[in-house]
Amino acid sequence: MECKDLVEAVTAYVEGEMSPEDRARFDHHLALCDGCTHYLAQIRETIRLTGTLDLEAIPNEQRTALQAVFRAWASER
Amino acid sequence: MAAAPTASSDDLALVLQLRARDEAAFMMLVERLQPSLIRVARMYVQSQAVAEEVAQETWLGVLQGIDRFEGRSSLRTWIFRICANIAKTRGQREGRSTPFATLAGDDLEAPSLPESLFQGPDEAHPNHWSSLPADWTSFPQERLEGSELRRVIGAAIEALPPMQAEVIRLRDVLGWSSEEVRNALNLSETNQRVLLHRARAKVRRAVEAYLESA
Numbered sequence: 001m002e003c004k005d006l007v008e009a010v011t012a013y014v015e016g017e018m019s020p021e022d023r024a025r026f027d028h029h030l031a032l033c034d035g036c037t038h039y040l041a042q043i044r045e046t047i048r049l050t051g052t053l054d055l056e057a058i059p060n061e062q063r064t065a066l067q068a069v070f071r072a073w074a075s076e077r
Numbered sequence: 078m079a080a081a082p083t084a085s086s087d088d089l090a091l092v093l094q095l096r097a098r099d100e101a102a103f104m105m106l107v108e109r110l111q112p113s114l115i116r117v118a119r120m121y122v123q124s125q126a127v128a129e130e131v132a133q134e135t136w137l138g139v140l141q142g143i144d145r146f147e148g149r150s151s152l153r154t155w156i157f158r159i160c161a162n163i164a165k166t167r168g169q170r171e172g173r174s175t176p177f178a179t180l181a182g183d184d185l186e187a188p189s190l191p192e193s194l195f196q197g198p199d200e201a202h203p204n205h206w207s208s209l210p211a212d213w214t215s216f217p218q219e220r221l222e223g224s225e226l227r228r229v230i231g232a233a234i235e236a237l238p239p240m241q242a243e244v245i246r247l248r249d250v251l252g253w254s255s256e257e258v259r260n261a262l263n264l265s266e267t268n269q270r271v272l273l274h275r276a277r278a279k280v281r282r283a284v285e286a287y288l289e290s291a
Contacts, residue, residue, distance in 0.1 A: 002204035004195050008188070011274035015255065017266075035206035038213075045213050045221075046281040050234075050249035053227055056112040062129065066107050066136055067100070073140040074098040 001029040006036045010043050084148035091152060095143045107136065110153060113246060114160045117262070120180050120239055121161070121168035131167055135160040150260060153253070157261035182238030185271050189278035216288050226287055233283035237276055244269060245276035 001009075006029055012018045013026050030037055084092070094102035111132060118131035138159045146155060168174050196207045213221070220226065234242050234250075243262060247253045253261075259269045 003206050004188075004204040007190055008274075011270055011277060015270060015273075017270060033205075035209040038210040042210055042213055042281055042285070043277060046277055046284055047249050049221070049226065049284060050230055050245065050277075050280060051252065053231055053250050055109065055250075058108060058111045062111060062132075063104070063107070065133060066111070067104065069133060069137055070100055070103050070140065073137065074100065 001025045003029075003033060003036050003039075006030075006033075007039060010040060013040070014043060014047070084146075084151055088152040089148060092143060092146055092148070095140070103140070106152075106156075109251070110156060113243065113251075114157070116239065116243055117157060117160055118164040118167075120175060120243075121164035123168075123171055123173055127167060127171075128164070131160060131164045134163050138163065151257055154257050154260045161261075161263065177240075180238060180240040181268070181272060182241050182275065184238075185275055187275075189274070190282075211285075211289070213288065220288060226284065229283055229287045230280055233280045234276070237279060240264075241272050241276040241279075244272040245280065248273055249277070 006026060009018070009022070009026060013023065018026065030040065091102055091106065095106075114132040114135055115125075115128050118128035118135075119125060122128050122131060135156065139156055142159070146152070150158070194206065194208060195204050196202050200207070234245060237245070240262070244258055244264075247258045247261065248255065255266075255269055255273075258264070259266060262269075264272070
């Protein structure tokens, strides 16, 4: 495996969607390559950082409208 | 392929709350899912206004259908399916649909990184790094944990083609499983992974550019 291949296989690797043979090749390359070890760490850090984004705020009008939908439904029956 | 995840115990608790007309439980679900529902609807219909109507109809459909929810998928997957069905019908009525390639982006096969980062065929180690990726732990902690980087990541996601953006939001911002995302967005296993791969690669580059700009 060359570094260029590892970069394109990194998602399959972190997602655990790799055959055991490919995974072994990937791990073998990592053990010998600082650049790819850093690249994998960067991808994992990117995933972690993305997970720290706040939920998007929803506009008040939508909140009010959906509250009204709920109340109309809840008052039926 | 793994079976679709069924409803979790949290889901089932939420379903019971909805059946019991618990407004706070409903609004919590709205806060979490509404922005994504509107964007998913927007993939099928031609305007933001119609997408918002679709999302509202979806919520009504959820409430009216909640007694029939059997927990054979996760609750959020079920909600997204309702949304996609309503949006598809509206889109067909509008008579114009956005091709998958436009939603997914035309760069799915493109390399994640510029060629120049790798050694050429005449160099000592072709296709190996010509300049090594940095060790991000060497950057100051404040830079990695600051709000400015969150803005940079948010902007990078906004700039992605719609389907790439939604996959990374659901997977990495909201923490859904790949099965849930595939079911909610009706994607194959490969498509989900390729879209996520492109999205993460581009967000990584935005983070890198930010970290190295100081």
